[in-house]
Amino acid sequence: MTTTSTTPLALSPLLVPRPYEVIDKIDETPGITTLLVTPVDGALPDFAPAQVSMLGAFGVGEAAISISSTTRATKHHAYTIRRAGPITNALVDTPVGGQITVRGPFGNAWPIAQSDTRHHLVVAGGLGIAPLRAALDELVNRIERFDRLALVYGAKTPDDLVFTEDLADWKMQGLELDLTVDVGNDEWSGGVGLVPDRLAPSSNASSDGVTLDWADTTAFVCGPDVMMHFTALRLIDLGVRPERIWLTLERNMQCGNGLCGHCQLGPVLVCRDGPVMSYADIGMFHRVKEL
Amino acid sequence: MIGTKCHVENPPVCTTVDVWLHGLGHVWGYAMTDSTARVLDLAGLGKLIDALTTRGFDVYGPQVRDGVIAHDLLRSVDDLPIGVTDEQSGGSYRLASRNDDARFGYAVGPDSWKSLLHPPRTKVWTMTRSATGALEVEMAETEPAKRAFLGMKPCELAAIHKQDRVLLDAEHPDPSYGANRRDVFFVVVNCGDPAETCFCPSMGTGPGAGPGFDLALTELVDGAAVRYVAEAGSVLGNDVLLTIADSAATEADITAAEAVVTEAEKRITRQLDTNGIKELLYERLDSDYWDVVAERCLTCGNCTLACPTCFCTNLEDITDLTGEHSERWRVWDSCFSLDYSLLGPAPNRSSASSRYRQWLTHKLGTWIDQYDESGCVGCGRCITWCPVGIDLTEEVKALGAQS
Numbered sequence: 001m002t003t004t005s006t007t008p009l010a011l012s013p014l015l016v017p018r019p020y021e022v023i024d025k026i027d028e029t030p031g032i033t034t035l036l037v038t039p040v041d042g043a044l045p046d047f048a049p050a051q052v053s054m055l056g057a058f059g060v061g062e063a064a065i066s067i068s069s070t071t072r073a074t075k076h077h078a079y080t081i082r083r084a085g086p087i088t089n090a091l092v093d094t095p096v097g098g099q100i101t102v103r104g105p106f107g108n109a110w111p112i113a114q115s116d117t118r119h120h121l122v123v124a125g126g127l128g129i130a131p132l133r134a135a136l137d138e139l140v141n142r143i144e145r146f147d148r149l150a151l152v153y154g155a156k157t158p159d160d161l162v163f164t165e166d167l168a169d170w171k172m173q174g175l176e177l178d179l180t181v182d183v184g185n186d187e188w189s190g191g192v193g194l195v196p197d198r199l200a201p202s203s204n205a206s207s208d209g210v211t212l213d214w215a216d217t218t219a220f221v222c223g224p225d226v227m228m229h230f231t232a233l234r235l236i237d238l239g240v241r242p243e244r245i246w247l248t249l250e251r252n253m254q255c256g257n258g259l260c261g262h263c264q265l266g267p268v269l270v271c272r273d274g275p276v277m278s279y280a281d282i283g284m285f286h287r288v289k290e291l
Numbered sequence: 292m293i294g295t296k297c298h299v300e301n302p303p304v305c306t307t308v309d310v311w312l313h314g315l316g317h318v319w320g321y322a323m324t325d326s327t328a329r330v331l332d333l334a335g336l337g338k339l340i341d342a343l344t345t346r347g348f349d350v351y352g353p354q355v356r357d358g359v360i361a362h363d364l365l366r367s368v369d370d371l372p373i374g375v376t377d378e379q380s381g382g383s384y385r386l387a388s389r390n391d392d393a394r395f396g397y398a399v400g401p402d403s404w405k406s407l408l409h410p411p412r413t414k415v416w417t418m419t420r421s422a423t424g425a426l427e428v429e430m431a432e433t434e435p436a437k438r439a440f441l442g443m444k445p446c447e448l449a450a451i452h453k454q455d456r457v458l459l460d461a462e463h464p465d466p467s468y469g470a471n472r473r474d475v476f477f478v479v480v481n482c483g484d485p486a487e488t489c490f491c492p493s494m495g496t497g498p499g500a501g502p503g504f505d506l507a508l509t510e511l512v513d514g515a516a517v518r519y520v521a522e523a524g525s526v527l528g529n530d531v532l533l534t535i536a537d538s539a540a541t542e543a544d545i546t547a548a549e550a551v552v553t554e555a556e557k558r559i560t561r562q563l564d565t566n567g568i569k570e571l572l573y574e575r576l577d578s579d580y581w582d583v584v585a586e587r588c589l590t591c592g593n594c595t596l597a598c599p600t601c602f603c604t605n606l607e608d609i610t611d612l613t614g615e616h617s618e619r620w621r622v623w624d625s626c627f628s629l630d631y632s633l634l635g636p637a638p639n640r641s642s643a644s645s646r647y648r649q650w651l652t653h654k655l656g657t658w659i660d661q662y663d664e665s666g667c668v669g670c671g672r673c674i675t676w677c678p679v680g681i682d683l684t685e686e687v688k689a690l691g692a693q694s
Contacts, residue, residue: 019428
């Protein structure tokens with residue numbers, strides 16, 4: 001029971017945790033699991049690609065997790081979670097049929113409709129692919145809008161790549177796929193090395209990696225801070241305009257409503273103003289260590 | 292102007308948080324029939340406490356507690372600190388006697404009024420897990436509290452307006468703060484006794500009160516005799532004033548009251564140059580000088596607890612022994628704690644210099660981008676209550692001198 005009747009300001013539903021049932025679990029890699037969840041009561045809320053929810057494990061706490069399902073999935077949301085501590089462990093250990101709580105979705109979206117360049121690049125590092133999955137799905141669905149659509153996706157090892165069925169599907173539909181790992185194995189035929197190093201100058205079209213018309217390219221980038229930093233610098237070096245480089249930021253999100261202060265990155269409250277920001281706006285702060 | 296949004300449906304027309312906050316009799320800024328300044332003697336001040344109590348307010352005011360000026364329930368004028376002042380400097384605070392019977396003859400103590408509006412611990416919700424694993428959520432009650440804050444200094448009123456902007460003028464306002472904040476009656480006392488650590492003129496928050504009070508008093512002290520020049524800032528304030536004071540202030544009273552504020556301002560020597568301060572701090576994000584401050588900073592977080600505008604909170608879950616009930620509590624947090632900036636398993640701001648930089652740059656710089664105003668009111672608490680006396684005004688000067 002909520003007590004909105006005695007609350008002078010209407011209580012935002014985003015402040016109230018809502019029970020969701022885990023309807024399925026998919027083990028993606030050792031340590032990464034996708035939960036499919038649906039509200040116990042009422043309708044599944046709409047979301048936009050890149051939005052984040054606060055997932056709660058009873059008695060343990062909440063963690064900010066991006067929605068990794070596509071906007072076409074209307075019966076459930078997916079959250080792809082890495083075991084990183086007590087909260088994420090408890091979330092992942094919730095059995096099918098068990099309940100978690102969800103607040104959200106929070107934040108803004110990848111500017112998919114606004115992308116007006118001929119070429120479009122998506123760069124994912126590690127689990128940074130999760131908040132990009134819905135965006136990739138929408139981009140591939142409108143692939144005729146672009147002359148070229150490319151994804152550079154890096155992981156530690158081939159076994160750490162997730163959503164491999166989607167990757168194959170998107171590739172069939174025309175996505176140029178460039179996979180790279182830190183350490184390969186005998187069967188590995190993709191790249192080995194860091195994500196920024198897969199991005200090559202237009203004048204060097206024969207090189208290994210991805211070469212686009214960088215002056216006419218929009219980029220969506222998601223991954224660890226250091227990966228996004230060097231990717232953005234590389235893209236600017238190649239000639240991509242900073243306002244066309246979009247990062248999705250991660251900070252210690254707690255309240256999700258801009259009230260608790262934790263997710264600040266310079267002037268930005270990530271939950272309120274982000275998570276998606278253009279490098280033109282956030283670069284001068286994102287580049288600063290420990291900011 | 293505080294807000295642009297309002298979620299109150301009755302009264303029916305409501306366009307800003309200001310109107311919501313002041314919509315139940317507190318409206319300020321429209322013509323009042325009789326808003327002449329009036330004079331109260333000490334008995335009149337007692338009548339004010341009684342009048343507010345009769346109207347259903349719990350009246351809080353400054354009192355001596357544990358060697359400091361703190362806020363507590365006020366039953367009579369005798370509870371106020373009589374003939375007491377505070378001596379403050381970097382890392383030092385002590386009470387001292389005055390040679391008169393002033394009731395408001397000090398600057399500010401360590402406790403700000405945020406303890407009442409945005410308490411250190413607030414229950415957010417209770418959750419129950421049934422035997423089948425089904426979860427049920429019950430949000431905590433947020434009953435509006437009807438309180439009067441008597442004896443707040445102008446910088447403290449300004450601080451509350453800054454917290455209003457953060458916690459109420461948000462897309463999803465904080466319901467607990469909203470309930471605590473809605474019916475507060477503000478009795479400001481213009482500051483006649485700034486401390487050595489004060490710099491409110493630099494921040495435009497004092498020593499005279501800005502808008503937003505219900506009543507503003509200026510204490511006129513003559514040995515054991517005290518009188519108060521009172522002006523109303525709201526309809527309710529005016530109503531209350533008319534019931535307790537029938538004598539209008541004379542020209543001489545008003546001149547004396549103005550002199551209290553102008554003399555106080557002359558005694559404030561500490562300054563913060565706010566011109567271009569945001570740009571300066573942004574240019575200094577990479578400065579080595581943060582390491583110099585960090586050699587002194589203990590990262591204890593005292594400044595954030597004492598600061599009347601620091602609003603950051605942490606969310607904590609606790610479970611009872613049955614494992615069936617869980618509670619979420621919101622507790623004050625500090626950007627000086629390591630857990631504050633956890634990014635995955637490790638803090639993003641592990642160095643002391645990065646944490647001091649976050650605090651200072653937020654308070655004086657990024658706050659301007661976030662909320663269109665500075666986060667500082669110049670009350671000097673962070674200087675006084677810093678165990679090693681770090682003075683943000685000096686640190687900003689030093690940063691400005693760096694290339």
